[in-house]
Amino acid sequence: MPEICYPNSVKYHLVPEFFLSVLKRTVFSFLDLMKIILPVYTIITALSLTPIIKIFADFLKPAMALFGLPGESALALILGNFINLYAGIGVIPLLNLSGKQLNTLALMLLTSHSQIFETAVFIKLKTKFLFLLLLRIVMAIVIGYLVSRL
Amino acid sequence: MILLSFFKGLISLSGKIFAILFLIFFFLELVQRQRFLTKGYKPLARLLSFLGFAEASAAPVFAGIFFGIIYGAGVIADSIEKEGINKKQVLLVSVFLAMCHAIFEDTGLFLALGANLFWLTFPRLIIACLITFITSKIYR
Numbered sequence: 001m002p003e004i005c006y007p008n009s010v011k012y013h014l015v016p017e018f019f020l021s022v023l024k025r026t027v028f029s030f031l032d033l034m035k036i037i038l039p040v041y042t043i044i045t046a047l048s049l050t051p052i053i054k055i056f057a058d059f060l061k062p063a064m065a066l067f068g069l070p071g072e073s074a075l076a077l078i079l080g081n082f083i084n085l086y087a088g089i090g091v092i093p094l095l096n097l098s099g100k101q102l103n104t105l106a107l108m109l110l111t112s113h114s115q116i117f118e119t120a121v122f123i124k125l126k127t128k129f130l131f132l133l134l135l136r137i138v139m140a141i142v143i144g145y146l147v148s149r150l
Numbered sequence: 151m152i153l154l155s156f157f158k159g160l161i162s163l164s165g166k167i168f169a170i171l172f173l174i175f176f177f178l179e180l181v182q183r184q185r186f187l188t189k190g191y192k193p194l195a196r197l198l199s200f201l202g203f204a205e206a207s208a209a210p211v212f213a214g215i216f217f218g219i220i221y222g223a224g225v226i227a228d229s230i231e232k233e234g235i236n237k238k239q240v241l242l243v244s245v246f247l248a249m250c251h252a253i254f255e256d257t258g259l260f261l262a263l264g265a266n267l268f269w270l271t272f273p274r275l276i277i278a279c280l281i282t283f284i285t286s287k288i289y290r
Contacts, residue, residue, distance in 0.1 A: 018179060018183070022172065022175045022179050023172070025175040025178075025179070026168065026171045026172045026175050029175070030164075030167065030171050033167060033259075034164065034167075037163070037164075037167070038160075041159075041160060041163070042156075045152070045156050085259070086259075089259055089260075089263065092263050093162075093163050094159070099264070099265075102260075102263065102265050103266050103270075106263070106265040106269070106270055107269055107270065107273060107274070110256055110257070110260070110270065110274060111249065111274065111277075118248070121219055121220065121223045122244055122248070124227075125223055125227065125240055125244060126240075127237070127240050127241050127244045128241060128244075132244055132245065132248045135245070135248065135249075135281070136248055136249070139249065139277065139281070143273065143277070147269070
């Protein structure tokens with residue numbers, strides 16, 4: 001068979017295999033995320049029919065006002081930090097946030113999330129995990145305050 | 151009524167997440183196969199050395215920024231064993247990755263929710279660089 005010269009060494013015969021591999025990774029990762037997001041989304045929707053969320057939100061209202069966020073958004077921060085980022089993401093569509101509030105909450109969650117799991121990773125690396133844990137929480141608070149004020 | 155909005159919200163959320171994940175993995179797969187990363191590696195490594203990173207720390211930093219903290223940690227563990235990077239370097243890599251990791255996946259998920267791309271990426275990267283730089287100056 002004659003040798004075909006591909007421009008930039010792109011191997012076109014690999015294209016279907018490429019997309020199959022991308023699709024496979026997407027589906028597995030999607031199912032993984034949904035395992036967390038779906039229960040959180042469902043439970044929080046159910047709880048929103050009861051007074052529990054309202055009591056919780058009123059309690060945390062003054063603290064969250066620091067970041068210009070409604071009291072309910074503390075749920076996203078708590079679940080995002082104690083469970084993982086995806087649990088936090090499961091709550092966000094239920095919060096009815098404005099664009100700016102969404103950016104603030106997103107940046108806070110991106111700075112500090114999945115603390116139990118990620119701290120375990122740092123412990124395994126034998127590095128200063130307590131410093132890292134505190135750094136992330138403090139930075140999330142500082143960033144949240146600054147971004148909400150801009 | 152609540153049931154309708156529950157399913158509507160769920161379908162739109164999962165649809166967006168699926169679409170974003172597909173884009174992310176399309177890009178990651180492309181990067182991993184074509185080795186785009188290795189081309190832009192040298193100038194970026196020079197930038198990292200300014201922040202206090204040793205040359206051997208570049209690989210774990212890049213792995214962590216793009217693919218997530220688990221990959222970053224895996225590469226650090228590997229670097230400790232093979233290249234013997236020291237405690238300070240492990241801390242610096244950890245500090246950087248603690249502040250900023252998995253910029254495609256995590257950012258993409260918040261993009262799906264409607265957040266702004268600029269706010270999701272630049273502040274994180276700048277703050278991570280800043281804190282790493284400060285840590286490298288303070289830590290002996």
